Amino acid sequence: MRTVQKPDPAERFAAMLRIRRFEEQCILLSRAGRFPGHYHVYIGQEATAVTACAALGEEDFVFSTWRNHGHLLARGAAPDRMMAEILGKSGGYARGKSGTLHMAVRALGVPSTSALVGGSLPLATGAALACKRRGSGIAVAFFGDAALEEGACYEAMILASLWQLPILFVCENNSIPPAQRKRGQYTSSTLPAARLADVPQALQLRAEVLDGTDADALAGGFERLAAEVRSGGGPRFVEVRCTRWPGSFPLWPELPSGEWKLAWAFGQNPDRADLAAWLEQSDPLSLYLRKQVAAGALTREQAQALDARITEEIAGAVRFALVSTYPAAEEAYRHVLAEGGPGR
Amino acid sequence: MRISFAEGLARAISESLAADPRVLLIGSGFVGLNTEARALLEPALREFSDRILVAPVSELALAGAGIGAALAGQRPAVDLSTGSFIFQAFAQVVNEAANVHYMSGGQSTAPVTFCSLAGMRGAGAAQHSHRTQAMLGQVPGLQVLLPGGAEDAYHLLKWSLLESPNPTVFISHALLLAETAELTEGAPMLPVGQARIRREGRDASIIASSITVPRALAAAQVLEREHGVSAEVVDLRSIAPLDRGTVLKSVAKTGRAVIADECNRSFGVAAEIAATLAEEGLASLKAPVRRVTVPDVPVPYSPPLEAELTVTAERIVAGVLHVLGRP
Numbered sequence: 154m155r156t157v158q159k160p161d162p163a164e165r166f167a168a169m170l171r172i173r174r175f176e177e178q179c180i181l182l183s184r185a186g187r188f189p190g191h192y193h194v195y196i197g198q199e200a201t202a203v204t205a206c207a208a209l210g211e212e213d214f215v216f217s218t219w220r221n222h223g224h225l226l227a228r229g230a231a232p233d234r235m236m237a238e239i240l241g242k243s244g245g246y247a248r249g250k251s252g253t254l255h256m257a258v259r260a261l262g263v264p265s266t267s268a269l270v271g272g273s274l275p276l277a278t279g280a281a282l283a284c285k286r287r288g289s290g291i292a293v294a295f296f297g298d299a300a301l302e303e304g305a306c307y308e309a310m311i312l313a314s315l316w317q318l319p320i321l322f323v324c325e326n327n328s329i330p331p332a333q334r335k336r337g338q339y340t341s342s343t344l345p346a347a348r349l350a351d352v353p354q355a356l357q358l359r360a361e362v363l364d365g366t367d368a369d370a371l372a373g374g375f376e377r378l379a380a381e382v383r384s385g386g387g388p389r390f391v392e393v394r395c396t397r398w399p400g401s402f403p404l405w406p407e408l409p410s411g412e413w414k415l416a417w418a419f420g421q422n423p424d425r426a427d428l429a430a431w432l433e434q435s436d437p438l439s440l441y442l443r444k445q446v447a448a449g450a451l452t453r454e455q456a457q458a459l460d461a462r463i464t465e466e467i468a469g470a471v472r473f474a475l476v477s478t479y480p481a482a483e484e485a486y487r488h489v490l491a492e493g494g495p496g497r
Numbered sequence: 498m499r500i501s502f503a504e505g506l507a508r509a510i511s512e513s514l515a516a517d518p519r520v521l522l523i524g525s526g527f528v529g530l531n532t533e534a535r536a537l538l539e540p541a542l543r544e545f546s547d548r549i550l551v552a553p554v555s556e557l558a559l560a561g562a563g564i565g566a567a568l569a570g571q572r573p574a575v576d577l578s579t580g581s582f583i584f585q586a587f588a589q590v591v592n593e594a595a596n597v598h599y600m601s602g603g604q605s606t607a608p609v610t611f612c613s614l615a616g617m618r619g620a621g622a623a624q625h626s627h628r629t630q631a632m633l634g635q636v637p638g639l640q641v642l643l644p645g646g647a648e649d650a651y652h653l654l655k656w657s658l659l660e661s662p663n664p665t666v667f668i669s670h671a672l673l674l675a676e677t678a679e680l681t682e683g684a685p686m687l688p689v690g691q692a693r694i695r696r697e698g699r700d701a702s703i704i705a706s707s708i709t710v711p712r713a714l715a716a717a718q719v720l721e722r723e724h725g726v727s728a729e730v731v732d733l734r735s736i737a738p739l740d741r742g743t744v745l746k747s748v749a750k751t752g753r754a755v756i757a758d759e760c761n762r763s764f765g766v767a768a769e770i771a772a773t774l775a776e777e778g779l780a781s782l783k784a785p786v787r788r789v790t791v792p793d794v795p796v797p798y799s800p801p802l803e804a805e806l807t808v809t810a811e812r813i814v815a816g817v818l819h820v821l822g823r824p
Contacts, residue, residue: 216565246601246602247600249602251602257600265568265600265607266600267592269592272593274558275560275561275562275564275565275593276564278558278562279562279563280565282550282562282566286521304557305557305588308559311555312555488599489599490598490663
């Protein structure tokens with residue numbers, strides 16, 4: 154029987170901050186030309202991955218998307234191997250063959266990551282079917298709001314509901330409100346549904362909305378939902394309302410006003426007004442820190458010490474990734490088919 | 498023991514369900530509308546009903562669920578029904594199943610079998626007559642098994658369900674279901690990835706697969722009887738892996754090659770075989786290779802129109818006479 158470890162506030166803050174600091178370095182490495190190709194960062198959604206994964210056990214499966222760094226870190230993946238993978242280096246989990254898009258760590262129950270919109274939902278449904286067959290474990294599918302624009306999403310929900318599978322669908326809704334949409338931004342979903350949690354209900358799939366800016370509310374919600382799914386209550390769908398971080402509005406992510414500063418959680422404002430407003434109202438990390446400090450559960454000094462430790466950890470991951478070598482040319486030919494099968 | 502192709506499928510499924518508790522069936526068609534085979538499959542469907550999932554018409558998610566269950570340790574077979582329906586599932590078959598092992602750097606495997614009953618089956622018209630083996634042969638990471646006889650239907654499907662570590666598209670042909678072959682109980686199967694010489698010959702090699710195998714054999718009989726020509730028939734058995742070695746060896750012996758393939762002419766299985774012969778077998782060829790394929794048009798409904806496009810024994814005979822310079 155698995156037991157959910159209740160993290161203390163310092164641990165939860167550290168887990169969210171680790172994602173934030175990792176993603177900041179990703180942006181800096183991309184801008185420095187250290188890796189090619191597009192990528193997606195998880196800044197502003199950290200509370201969702203951290204609290205959802207805290208409700209899971211080792212036997213559970215997690216499926217993610219192109220925006221997978223936060224989910225993997227929350228699941229316990231090593232930042233150095235992740236960063237090496239993002240840089241296409243041999244030290245990465247897939248020896249550079251997945252890059253940021255398909256990062257997976259089988260040993261952590263993340264067997265394959267699809268970067269196709271809606272692509273992971275059927276896979277997660279199948280993993281939940283396997284969990285039901287063996288009588289243990291659940292599957293969690295993380296996906297964005299745009300997945301609801303894909304048929305795969307509906308078909309997966311049909312199967313999950315029809316077969317009563319132990320799966321938790323986690324829709325991280327980070328869509329840009331219509332009024333804020335502008336030309337030249339990274340795309341946002343354009344669903345004609347105001348409340349995404351309404352959509353699955355017609356398929357007898359119970360759904361609810363959680364506030365993605367409130368880590369405590371999320372933790373309670375995920376603990377309850379995971380327990381319901383685990384106890385054979387059937388699938389659940391949750392729409393987590395996130396507010397897109399200003400750095401994720403442009404076509405390529407950027408760091409408005411630089412890296413996150415602890416002081417921003419305590420009244421000091423960054424120079425960008427849109428960022429200041431976002432930090433004040435919508436940043437799960439800043440809001441959580443401020444709340445815990447106000448409640449006396451964490452001191453600013455403790456938070457500073459944690460930040461120093463995590464910043465150094467991520468700096469170490471960057472160093473590891475930079476010195477890791479590129480894979481040898483032969484690597485391109487490996488893993489086309491699993492061993493034991495006929496050659497091609 | 499003589500069994501039909503459909504009975505071979507039913508037997509493979511029943512025995513695999515009994516042999517390995519990880520084998521699951523997503524859907525339960527598999528043997529088409531063949532009554533005897535359905536009756537043969539029925540006891541297993543009853544006995545293992547907890548491992549047989551009711552499948553709605555959601556090919557994309559059914560395929561994906563098969564992959565996901567395979568990633569999580571099961572060995573599912575997904576019934577994709579009529580071969581053309583695999584297009585509804587292409588995103589999962591082509592872009593997930595084929596890639597999981599590679600993208601994960603070898604961490605994950607997806608031993609799932611996608612079963613599809615494909616081909617020009619008669620009156621299927623444009624949307625139910627597709628042959629997808631050449632398209633799927635373009636996808637590294639997939640195995641494409643294409644039995645041309647009942648014994649291979651049995652052996653290849655059972656291998657895919659019980660032993661294959663990789664995702665497999667198993668393509669039966671609707672018109673092969675009633676074809677029969679001798680199955681020796683307990684005999685080892687010809688390894689996957691090896692073509693089968695269905696008939697030895699001296700004058701020309703006919704490279705066939707799936708439905709063109711019995712038609713090539715019929716053509717070889719006519720050639721022998723009416724034209725005194727000794728034709729060798731090579732049954733490819735699988736498109737991926739593709740046994741180029743056996744094809745080259747056969748053509749080295751006969752010096753002439755006719756490729757009978759139900760794919761459309763351009764970029765089909767025949768095109769790949771012809772390219773292989775051009776690259777690696779040119780010295781053996783006494784005449785240019787000849788492709789007997791379906792013209793590059795959609796499949797029409799009306800019987801005489803469909804017949805106009807079909808790779809028949811007569812057209813294979815004509816192809817062989819052509820490479821022998823006897824038009």
